[in-house]
Amino acid sequence: MRPTTQHDGPKAAALICAAGSGLRAGAGGPKQYREVAGEAMAATAARVFLDHPRVAAVRFVIGRDQRLDYDAAMAGLAGHPKLMPPVAGGATRQASVRAGLAAFADQAPEIVLVHDAARPFASAALVDRAIDAARHGGAVPGVPATDTICLVGADGARGETLDRGLLRAVQTPQGFPFADLVAAHARAEAEGRDDFTDDGALFAWAGGRVALFEGETRNVKLTTSDQFHDEALRRAGSAFLALGDVRMGTGFDVHAFGPGEYVTLGGVRVPHGFGLTGHSDADVVLHALTDAILGALGDGDIGAHFPPSDARWKGQDSALFLQDAIARVRGAGGVIAHLDVTVIGEAPKIGPHREAMRTRIAAIAGVPVGRVGVKATTTERLGFAGRREGLAAMASATLRLPFREDFWT
CATH class of the missing domain: 3.30.1330.50 (2-C-methyl-D-erythritol 2,4-cyclodiphosphate synthase)
Incomplete structure (x- = not known):
């Protein structure tokens, strides 16, 4: 349930990245279309944006061979007035986001939120913080590092221990002024840069200021096979909590x-x-x-x-x-x-x-x-x-x- 506080200012569009093959999650098809607690992860990830009054439109970027998987996963949300048709992504995450931004060109939202379909647990409060922070430039959510983190030497041995007080694990949704993010992507494409793993890094490279705002520890990214191997246990956990x-x-x-x-x-x-x-x-x-x-x-x-x-x-x-x-x-x-x-x-x-x-x-x-x-x-x-x-x-x-x-x- 989203906060009852009233907000003014621009509404946003949400671009959800779901074009990956999900190979690290093991057998079972692309991870974003697998069930988590009885619903496809992509659908769960979309709901927080579809239900949010400050988000005007939601669009997925999917793999070129994933349309059947996408349609099956989103069947329960088909016909939602905010859900736009998906667009085919590219060979890299950066290329996929660029394709999604191009699909929003006619709507030209003031703010765009870029989110990973593999993060199904984001809250409405997190979306609010992303929109508010993006009114002043690029903004990414981060959570403090809780583990000890060190560098790895050339020989594979443990190197310098980093000060975790200065470290943050970066999450999505990441928020940006739409026109500025489009321009940053165009510059990266023109200069042959296609190796950015998140839009905050690309935006900063292009000269934009990227602020950090408070993320959520619950907003985890489901990536590896051990997070998916026991769906029955997750369903039992949901039933237990219910x-x-x-x-x-x-x-x-x-x-x-x-x-x-x-x-x-x-x-x-x-x-x-x-x-x-x-x-x-x-x-x-x-x-x-x-x-x-x-x-x-x-x-x-x-x-x-x-x-x-x-x-x-x-x-x-x-x-x-x-x-x-x-x-x-x-x-x-x-x-x-x-x-x-x-x-x-x-x-x-x-x-x-x-x-x-x-x-x-x-x-x-x-x-x-x-x-x-x-x-x-x-x-x-x-x-x-x-x-x-x-x-x-x-x-x-x-x-x-x-x-x-x-x-x-």
Whole structure:
């Protein structure tokens, strides 16, 4: 979301360089058309400019054989009123920028921003700073060097260590008065210079003043294969961040022993010399888990949703209660991250039935069994559980929910 501060002054055109072959990124086609978090990197890079009120037009420079890749990558933005048709680039980055500038000649914007398609994480605030700085000449974003940087000697050995306080890593978008950048490129072409790797260096060579403004550490350039090899991990990371509201709730339940030949625990019938008394099937495990989930949601407790005064729940399978709580999580757009329960009592022994209970709870909750924990403990013969008068269970539930706009309020 861009800042709400109002700006006056000239609007800009954005030229996005996407003509490279992307060979350093390894197999998989040109890097600029590969997906990052579910969208082609070129499309993500373009959005910040297309959505920005101070940018009037956006144009890509692409490789001569990349039109099909470009069309597929930008399909979701096709027809956007600011997106101009792409132009074919040249053999070098400098030649590609020159071709893009020529394509903007009819519009002749006051300011042009030159950006790399391989930098998909630029912010609207960075675009604002680029436009403001370019009103006074050339301007490039830079971030302080955080690593120790040294020269390399002729023999490959470490040379002089440079003062990183005087160093900046230069980024894009770089901003320039349009007519001045066109003139600088024309001069470089006339003098046979085609070796500049960024427009700030070319502009300075041509005699222009180039200011540095604050860049962004998040505005990284995706270049090498190790940055692309695990797209599944990036998608998982995006999904993780989308469900960044982590909640934890606890639940506790107690039922007394009564006549019977088994107790129901975690949806499993466990042979025992007594049963458990209660309005439903008295499954302390599922009751405690249900309350833990409702607590994490801030949505009351099991008694509020299934009051014992209601005859409908008499003798009911407690799986219904847990399923209802799970449905409430999903209705809120969330997921169950983990369920954990401890059974408290002297008998029956839980160990022989632990895996059956985990499997049943996982099936009810719709989660892998690895996300369910079942444990048991005694009270060293203290209290009602120690006197074998009944069983108790305490549970915890960890949920992941989407962030809401009112999260911090």
